[in-house]
Amino acid sequence: DFPSGYTGYHNYAEMTAELQQTVRDHPTLASLRSIGKSYQNRDIWALKVSDNVASDESEPEVLFVCGQHAREHLTVEQCLQIIKRYTDNYATPAVKNLVDSREVWLVPMMNPDGAEYDIATGSFRGWRKNRQGNGTDLNRNWGYKWGCCGGSSGTSTSDTYRGTAAFSAPETARIRDFVNSRVVGGAQQIKTFIDFHSYSELVLWPYGYTRADTDTGLNADEARAFQTLGRQMAATNGYTPEQASDLYITDGSSDDWMWGQHKIWAFTFEMYPASGSGLNGFYPRDTVIGTQTARNDRAVDLLMSYSDCVKRVIGQTC
Numbered sequence: 001d002f003p004s005g006y007t008g009y010h011n012y013a014e015m016t017a018e019l020q021q022t023v024r025d026h027p028t029l030a031s032l033r034s035i036g037k038s039y040q041n042r043d044i045w046a047l048k049v050s051d052n053v054a055s056d057e058s059e060p061e062v063l064f065v066c067g068q069h070a071r072e073h074l075t076v077e078q079c080l081q082i083i084k085r086y087t088d089n090y091a092t093p094a095v096k097n098l099v100d101s102r103e104v105w106l107v108p109m110m111n112p113d114g115a116e117y118d119i120a121t122g123s124f125r126g127w128r129k130n131r132q133g134n135g136t137d138l139n140r141n142w143g144y145k146w147g148c149c150g151g152s153s154g155t156s157t158s159d160t161y162r163g164t165a166a167f168s169a170p171e172t173a174r175i176r177d178f179v180n181s182r183v184v185g186g187a188q189q190i191k192t193f194i195d196f197h198s199y200s201e202l203v204l205w206p207y208g209y210t211r212a213d214t215d216t217g218l219n220a221d222e223a224r225a226f227q228t229l230g231r232q233m234a235a236t237n238g239y240t241p242e243q244a245s246d247l248y249i250t251d252g253s254s255d256d257w258m259w260g261q262h263k264i265w266a267f268t269f270e271m272y273p274a275s276g277s278g279l280n281g282f283y284p285r286d287t288v289i290g291t292q293t294a295r296n297d298r299a300v301d302l303l304m305s306y307s308d309c310v311k312r313v314i315g316q317t318c
């Protein structure tokens, strides 16, 4: 379990219990489903938050994924914060308007095996990947331009090991299947996406596989919309906005697949701290959880508000 100074973080059982409590507290606003099993057979939970939650209404859908990288435990707390704010604070008009007009999906812990492994001994192991063989870096295992461009490793012991094939990891494959299942009547219902990571305090957008601002399937207007919305979100949380590849080239990342495969407006947030020495940046003490997750409230609301038509951010219509 988490060591002292970190007991405010949720382990897999605590996270699961919190999701189940949320559904009990808000049965018309929240519903819980497993989208399948991790490599070691843990349920990968997805919570849906919306009014009339039991009905699939024709409202823009938004997906938040947290805990893709095992050691990035603060991101799990970020998803739980969004859930809490959109259910416990539902009476707040600004919140109610968003929850009533969108269907929000949250996967608070995409990599439960890795997260549990990282804390299993009572001291942090600095583990990043899943627990399949020597571990696959889930954020190099997605199937858009998988392994194309030197943005991942083919060595299984590497921290950026891309796996044996696109979606060779059950965890990425289950999110893929879920997102594919949200194509209804030929149209992808999920319009916007944030993949929460830590650390460095960045707002990132596609593509990661190329340094070019535009490329196949991402034209100048779309690049401008990504930049504009990315900058507006960064203005609310003080993160640095940039294209993913400005950081370094990555291939097989979640953002590139969400946009490349489904034209979902996909962002990656790198959370607090802005910098750190080595592993300690991944392990801020639990005293920062409240402030560092609430720090993203307005950015999340901004993404939600544009989810009916992101192009509106550059004055275009959908």
Ligand SMILES: NS(=O)(=O)N[C@@H](Cc1ccccc1)C(=O)O
Residues within 6 Å of the ligand: 069, 072, 139, 197, 198, 199, 204, 208, 244, 245, 247, 248, 250, 253, 254, 255, 268, 270
């Ligand atoms: N969270 S992190 O330290 O692993 N950094 C992320 C950064 C990242 C995320 C998405 C596209 C490009 C780069 C990573 O996957 O390398």
Ligand SMILES: [Ca+2]
Residues within 6 Å of the ligand: 050, 051, 052, 053, 057, 059, 099, 100, 101, 102, 103
């Ligand atoms: Ca609804």
Ligand SMILES: [Ca+2]
Residues within 6 Å of the ligand: 056, 057, 058, 059, 061, 103, 189
């Ligand atoms: Ca719907």
Ligand SMILES: [Zn+2]
Residues within 6 Å of the ligand: 068, 069, 072, 197, 198
């Ligand atoms: Zn990460």
